[in-house]
Amino acid sequence: MSEKLGAAQTPALQVTDLKLSYRVRGRDREAIRGVTFTINRGESYGLVGESGCGKSTVAYAAMRYLPSNGKITSGTIVLDGRDMLAMDGDELRQLRAKAVSMVYQNPGTALNPTIRVGDQLVESFVTAGVHRHEAGERALAMLRQVQISDPTGVMSRYAHQLSGGMQQRVVIAMALASDPTLLILDEPTTGLDATVEAEVLDLIRNLRATFGTSVLFISHNLGVIARMCDRVGVLYAGRMVEEGPAWELLTNPRHPYTVGLLRCIPRWGLSKELGALDTIPGFPPGIGAAVKGCVFADRCGLVQDICRTKEPGLDPVGEGHASRCHFSDIAQTLPSAERDMVPRPPVPETGRSALSIHNLRRTMRQQGSSFQALAGIDLEIAPGEVFGLVGESGSGKTTLARSVVGLGAPDAGSEISLEGKPLPAKVGQRSRDQVRAIQIVFQNPDASLNRRHAVRQILGRALTKLTGVHGEQRARRVVELSESVRLDAALLDALPRQLSGGLKQRVGIARAFAGEPHLVICDEPTSALDVSVQAAILNLLVRLQRDRNLSYIFISHDLGVVRYISDRIGVLYLGRLMEVGPADVVFRAPHHPYTEALLSAAPSLEVREEHRIRLSGDVPSAAKPPSGCVFHTRCPRKTGAICEQEQPPLAEEEPGHFIRCHIPIEELRRLQKPEAAKEAG
């Protein structure tokens, strides 16, 4: 600790004019085109940008860990006063063991599956120079410090026996073993639930205060960056385009790219009725692309001739705030890229029902024990309505979606009917009309599109399967379909791997729409996409829904997204609906304590830290759901014994607004008042 204070003058990390290329098919292609930044002692520095802009490459370069075809062509990386590029293998190893560590995006695969978690942690201490006899105790103490429950038990477990949140705590403990000067966090919470994410972020904050570690934080989530970082750098196409104090940069952006990124985010309270989301058209220049002038010129709404010939410098625009733009003073006047008319969504027809679910139960078996994934769901979805479904992982969102499409049979007594007619439980027993009426858009278009089929084949097959068209008619429909999702006809002969994530998802959407469905289930359709692409996909989904007046069940863990697109929202916990109501009503107090906690946990650019509510611990096992109200074990507003003994009914507290809670709504309204005031303001 004292050593760190003594060295307070040397920055933790100093990257100067870093250029890096990857050798692909015999040619060096530049991925990082000159990046300069400094992380001071004890500072938390965030790097943001779309995927492919070089965030992770910079992070790994800071550990001098590059794939075999990667090469640093110029620049310097000085960590803790030492020039990393001049080090030999052994010095580098020492540096990694003692001065810099990393926390990875996917903790599940970052831990060795065949070595006990405790042994892996002990190994980190030993490498950092702790004596073997002492390492065990230090490891245990570190697990306590990362606030893992049952640290002694965790030591003897394997990675697969831990939940995602616990795995990430273990990885963080490993990274802190050496008390490093610099901690690099590469999208550390991207795969985690909002509630778990909030906890992990809190933990990182507290540990940073305790250890005084400097942090390089990589994230595509601007809300997370706003919460975690002192300063932020915006990377675009391997170039730093804007840099500044986090709050200043995110509230007063001075580069059109940052302005565009911020506009893509469906913020609190934003909904489709208020207009389409803004997008950033086009793609970042690929690695190795020759760039003349400003790197962002091709996608910029403010582009002038000078932008294409002369690259702007990273010029100061405020205190510690710099922007690489010729027109940084008018960056915020960036015209909206979404030229669509405001999509006027259809008003859901009440009275009739598109989908009706009654007493849906599903018992699943896993390794001998059985548990209720869905414990009696009742739901009506009107034609033209978007029903949003939120909840942590394990809450039953996906099981509900799968039951509706007919994958896996629900328990006896469950009823699902489509437009008033009962639906057979399994997709194989449904008629072709029933099958085509309910379609699904998957989270991961990579995994759900046949890799060997060109787009034309993928869509053609779906058309034949669902509608029975052949030959010329089919070919014509394929083109119409691709037009409806704004997929360029030239891409019809491409294979999925030749498409970007957003384009792939367009194919996935086109496939779902091939049979003119009445109900489309969107299972986290934008979770794997960048915010700019997400905005475009959401706009597309809204437009398709408006044009065809169909219904969606929209599943997402991103509350801003759900709020934006949904007419009504259901909150699911351990297979039970805890709250159902119109989107704006559910998002506004009074709401169920679980909804309140979910909303509070979500990283956003608006909610202030001091108002956050924390849920502690993991979701209880569905095999042994808690007695009474299933949420009572984590509920911050638990009133007493009644919560443990009696399951509250899903009661209609206001017209159309149902809450499953013992606390009377008036009491909730009073309790949640401060948040309500803040939401409005």
Add this chain to the structure above:
Amino acid sequence: MLRFLLRRVALALVTLWVLSVIIFLASHALPGDVGRRILGPFADPRAVATLDHSLGVDRPLLVQYLTWIGGFVHGDLGMSLSFHVPVSQLLLRGLGNSVKLAAVAFVIVVPLSIFGGIVAALRRGRLLDRIITVGGLSATAMPEFVTSIVLILVLSISLKVLPISVQVPPDADPLTQIYHLILPSLPLVLVLFGYIARITRAGMIEALESDYTRTAVLKGLPWRTVVIRHVLRNALMPTIAVVATQTGYLIGGLVVIETMFNYQGIGQLLFTAVSQKDFPLIQAGVMTVGIVYLGATLLADISYSLLNPRIRLAGRE
């Protein structure tokens, strides 16, 4: 874990039963009457009928099957028609010889090929990798009888370093026995080397490219420790499963090699049985080989699940 094992054992038993039905029906589908074949084409039909009756081959198929499988379960494998000794005696001797040959081949090929695969993966894309992968594949692609002949010609006849005869007196000391078994095991080594090395290499590369290996490197561990502690254990899991499965082939599938070297193992025994239409021997022999195969597969499953905590610990907690 116990459930998993019981399921596997049950599955193996069902497989064996299916095998017994197939081999029983297949041997009855072979043309020709058993009694006629034994007594010759000019025998009196009544004598043939009498013999058929005494052998029991004139009874309904189902009865014959039940008698046969009942005897098999009780260890009564019947008499060999061509050797006129109990089938069990022949099989036991053959199996013993086969196990010896398999053991010698196994001891040579397993360490060699695993080491080869590891080296190839660590030197991926370099010359040594190319030599191991391309060489291994070529050797695997060559039929055993070709490599056998070449090896006999080169090692025994030209260079005279290994004895051409593989039959040693049973009272010879173990070293002499092993010495005589090296030559016939070499073609097996050539067949298996490429295969096992390839699986090892693939497993290694997957483990080397994994996130946990990256974690280990970025922890600042020396490369040796990364490979030995973090990579190998995960990389060798598929290899061990494959090796265990190959034990079945080594013991039961060596018809060509054993015939080439005139080695009296179970493969050669089966070959003789088929050419002599010695049904009791064929049936019992095939069943024995089946049991060896399934035993080896079971062993593979067990060793794999012991190494993999995901399976070992499934169902707990």
